[in-house]
Amino acid sequence: MTLTPTPAAATPVAVAGRAFPTNRGGLCKKGWTSAELLATPGRLTTPLIRRDGALRPADWEEALALIAARLRAIRAEDGPDAVAVFGGGGLTNEKAYLLGKFARLALGTSRIDYNGRFCMASAAAAGNRAFGIDRGMPFPVTDLDDADTILLLGSNVAATMPPFIGHLAGARAAGGLIVVDPRRSQTAQLTADGGGLHLQPAPGTDLVVLLGLTHIVLAEGLADLDYLEMRTTGFDTVRRSVSAWWPERVQEHTGVPVAQLREVARRLARGRGSYILTGRGVEQHVDGTDTATAAINLALVLGLVGRPGSGYGTLTGQGNGQGGREHGQKCDQLPGYRKIADPADRAAVAAVWGVDPGILPGPGVPAVELLGMLGRRPDGVRALLVHGSNVVVSGPDAGAIRAGLEALDLLVVCDFVLSETAELADVVLPVTQWAEEEGTMTNLEGRILRRRRAIDPPPGVRSELEILADLARRLDAPSVWPTDPAEVFDELARASAGGVADYSGLSHALLDAQLERGEAAHWPYPSGSSGTPRLFADRFGHADGRARLVAVRPRELTSGRAAGELTLITGRLLEHYQSGAQTRRVPELVTAQPRVRAELHPATAARLGIGDGEPVCVRNLRGTVEATALLTEGMRIDTVFLPFHFAGRHCANVLTEAAVDPISAMPEFKRTLVTVEAVTEGALTAQWEAIA
Numbered sequence: 001m002t003l004t005p006t007p008a009a010a011t012p013v014a015v016a017g018r019a020f021p022t023n024r025g026g027l028c029k030k031g032w033t034s035a036e037l038l039a040t041p042g043r044l045t046t047p048l049i050r051r052d053g054a055l056r057p058a059d060w061e062e063a064l065a066l067i068a069a070r071l072r073a074i075r076a077e078d079g080p081d082a083v084a085v086f087g088g089g090g091l092t093n094e095k096a097y098l099l100g101k102f103a104r105l106a107l108g109t110s111r112i113d114y115n116g117r118f119c120m121a122s123a124a125a126a127g128n129r130a131f132g133i134d135r136g137m138p139f140p141v142t143d144l145d146d147a148d149t150i151l152l153l154g155s156n157v158a159a160t161m162p163p164f165i166g167h168l169a170g171a172r173a174a175g176g177l178i179v180v181d182p183r184r185s186q187t188a189q190l191t192a193d194g195g196g197l198h199l200q201p202a203p204g205t206d207l208v209v210l211l212g213l214t215h216i217v218l219a220e221g222l223a224d225l226d227y228l229e230m231r232t233t234g235f236d237t238v239r240r241s242v243s244a245w246w247p248e249r250v251q252e253h254t255g256v257p258v259a260q261l262r263e264v265a266r267r268l269a270r271g272r273g274s275y276i277l278t279g280r281g282v283e284q285h286v287d288g289t290d291t292a293t294a295a296i297n298l299a300l301v302l303g304l305v306g307r308p309g310s311g312y313g314t315l316t317g318q319g320n321g322q323g324g325r326e327h328g329q330k331c332d333q334l335p336g337y338r339k340i341a342d343p344a345d346r347a348a349v350a351a352v353w354g355v356d357p358g359i360l361p362g363p364g365v366p367a368v369e370l371l372g373m374l375g376r377r378p379d380g381v382r383a384l385l386v387h388g389s390n391v392v393v394s395g396p397d398a399g400a401i402r403a404g405l406e407a408l409d410l411l412v413v414c415d416f417v418l419s420e421t422a423e424l425a426d427v428v429l430p431v432t433q434w435a436e437e438e439g440t441m442t443n444l445e446g447r448i449l450r451r452r453r454a455i456d457p458p459p460g461v462r463s464e465l466e467i468l469a470d471l472a473r474r475l476d477a478p479s480v481w482p483t484d485p486a487e488v489f490d491e492l493a494r495a496s497a498g499g500v501a502d503y504s505g506l507s508h509a510l511l512d513a514q515l516e517r518g519e520a521a522h523w524p525y526p527s528g529s530s531g532t533p534r535l536f537a538d539r540f541g542h543a544d545g546r547a548r549l550v551a552v553r554p555r556e557l558t559s560g561r562a563a564g565e566l567t568l569i570t571g572r573l574l575e576h577y578q579s580g581a582q583t584r585r586v587p588e589l590v591t592a593q594p595r596v597r598a599e600l601h602p603a604t605a606a607r608l609g610i611g612d613g614e615p616v617c618v619r620n621l622r623g624t625v626e627a628t629a630l631l632t633e634g635m636r637i638d639t640v641f642l643p644f645h646f647a648g649r650h651c652a653n654v655l656t657e658a659a660v661d662p663i664s665a666m667p668e669f670k671r672t673l674v675t676v677e678a679v680t681e682g683a684l685t686a687q688w689e690a691i692a
């Protein structure tokens with residue numbers, strides 16, 4: 001790198017918490033400090049083009065002309081699928097929508113997917129399969145306030161969604177907060193002092209825990225047979241599938257004591273007020289969809305779904321984790337959660353776009369497969385456009401992703417900082433960020449929220465809507481390419497009409513007016529309706545209106561662990577956000593978590609000759625991560641934990657494998673075999689090369 005991007009003018013903006021049901025006027029740490037992100041020294045304000053191996057400032061005309069010319073040439077040589085697009089769940093609905101349209105119409109490629117494949121894909125697949133609709137929570141989050149029992153599987157909300165803890169207070173006061181996590185996470189610690197129970201299974205064994213709980217519910221006559229009869233199909237196969245999972249066998253496979261299993265099953269079945277919620281800890285596995293399905297089966301057997309005062313839900317990840325999965329940046333999807341392979345869906349969207357449905361490409365490939373095609377000849381991807389993801393840090397088997405990115409003929413990254421992925425680009429385009437633009441996001445309750453422009457963007461940056469429209473024009477794309485977010489939303493709303501996620505009754509103006517009146521808009525929101533806060537009250541999304549119970553079973557019962565190997569689980573810290581592209585630039589957050597710490601049980605560390613605070617290497621055949629040991633009794637003796645927020649020599653994803661769930665294509669982020677060994681301090685460079 002020879003270039004130091006021009007610092008943005010330090011624009012002061014106060015970030016204030018405001019009264020809002022999902023966060024109760026609070027903001028998590030990264031939220032409070034995000035004002036600093038707006039003025040980081042690393043803010044990009046000019047396009048960059050790689051020349052003589054280094055990224056150098058260029059003007060917009062030159063950068064856009066170069067991209068268009070290269071894209072045309074690659075497409076002419078190898079066809080439209082040689083160009084691919086990678087989107088993000090942090091994009092507004094408007095950007096996600098326009099990106100999907102751009103891929104299909106301006107590039108003509110089927111190859112678009114996004115980082116939600118790393119995040120929400122398994123929960124989404126399980127929800128679609130069981131309910132026929134994927135909305136994270138089919139009820140307003142405030143319903144949880146009155147819960148008596150909440151079973152929270154694989155979610156560390158105390159660190160990842162701190163304001164949400166308020167909604168757990170009722171269950172905790174009732175002694176009914178049950179947290180399932182192989183680590184004693186901050187959230188698991190909330191169960192202490194009578195708050196509830198912490199179940200600590202071996203990583204990746206949640207499916208067996210859930211089969212065991214369902215077994216107990218059935219064996220003890222706690223199932224809601226009337227509900228199952230009236231509202232579901234598939235109960236018999238599920239009943240058979242759990243019959244062999246008696247509690248002692250479950251204990252043997254998972255490490256969760258029989259007494260705890262019984263207590264949880266009985267408590268969930270005790271009258272109303274029970275909720276089951278899942279997070280990434282159970283979903284980011286090669287059997288994540290089946291595990292989420294097992295959680296749904298348990299909820300259905302207990303009759304919890306679609307009834308007041310009880311429910312099942314999944315906790316959304318990124319800012320627009322829900323909306324980002326509805327408007328067409330998924331490889332098999334068109335706006336409104338429509339299917340790209342469905343002739344009626346294709347015709348409906350093509351009519352809104354004013355094109356012949358025949359020109360729309362078919363389904364593409366999901367994220368991990370797409371990343372595996374980078375640079376591959378003859379049928380791989382030669383050019384990639386990245387919007388809102390730092391894949392070289394956050395994708396599984398990051399070393400292979402880096403090699404793929406380096407093998408591309410053209411890598412274009414839109415970002416507002418020079419992320420590790422942008423550092424590898426041929427062209428970097430500086431874009432506007434959250435407080436500088438209008439738009440909408442959809443939260444975990446399927447509630448559409450307005451994002452208002454609070455400050456002016458620094459001179460030199462452009463919005464992605466403008467960039468996409470400009471490139472579409474240069475590529476002679478059909479259809480119209482609005483750049484005003486309100487107009488893009490209107491088009492999105494029309495394209496979603498009649499789809500699963502129907503926004504057709506909404507507009508920016510209506511959302512603004514509702515906000516003034518303190519009203520909320522939950523999809524489906526067709527024209528003439530007033531939205532749907534509670535889905536499933538009368539019927540589920542399948543044609544027959546019933547929910548499907550689907551029998552699932554564990555993929556493998558022996559872990560294949562060699563002597564001395566530990567299971568690596570990865571996850572998040574309060575102080576950092578995602579790949580750290582933004583938070584590793586905020587001094588206050590860097591000071592709070594300056595080094596990558598590998599969490600180990602003291603007994604494990606003693607066996608390996610590792611002391612607290614000493615340097616270690618975490619290794620497997622894919623790579624090595626340098627870290628500092630943090631000894632904590634909260635770990636199981638067979639596991640080690642690393643956050644994935646760091647780059648370079650500290651990047652946890654050089655260890656993870658690109659193995660995926662066969663249904664959702666979600667990668668395995670939370671069960672990787674590694675060895676951990678002590679190293680001498682001198683052997684380590686405990687610096688982040690990512691920070692200048």
Ligand SMILES: Nc1nc2c(c(=O)[nH]1)N[C@H]1C(S)=C(S)[C@@H](COP(=O)(O)OP(=O)(O)OC[C@H]3O[C@@H](n4cnc5c(=O)[nH]c(N)nc54)[C@H](O)[C@@H]3O)O[C@H]1N2
Nearest residue numbers: 154155156160203204279280281317318571572574577578
């Ligand atoms: N501070 C902060 N907040 C964030 C983010 C961030 O990066 N930083 N990212 C946002 C995003 S995109 C997302 S998706 C959410 C994710 O939010 P969470 O799902 O809460 O986050 P994770 O830390 O990935 O995983 C949660 C827990 O799963 C546990 N776990 C690991 N393996 C297993 C297992 O096999 N079984 C079970 N039961 N548990 C397991 C881990 O120990 C961890 O405590 O957070 C959002 N909020």
Ligand SMILES: Nc1nc2c(c(=O)[nH]1)N[C@H]1C(S)=C(S)[C@@H](COP(=O)(O)OP(=O)(O)OC[C@H]3O[C@@H](n4cnc5c(=O)[nH]c(N)nc54)[C@H](O)[C@@H]3O)O[C@H]1N2
Nearest residue numbers: 115118119387388389390394414419570578579581644669
């Ligand atoms: N080992 C392991 N790996 C994981 C996970 C895990 O638990 N363990 N979790 C996975 C999950 S759940 C997720 S969501 C991913 C997240 O990881 P990433 O997909 O890498 O997401 P971010 O780190 O948020 O990176 C977003 C990038 O886009 C930029 N950006 C933000 N907003 C915009 C925008 O509006 N437009 C554009 N063009 N750029 C923008 C940011 O500056 C940043 O560089 O990581 C996944 N990887």
Ligand SMILES: [Mo]
Nearest residue numbers: 118119317318
């Ligand atoms: Mo996520």
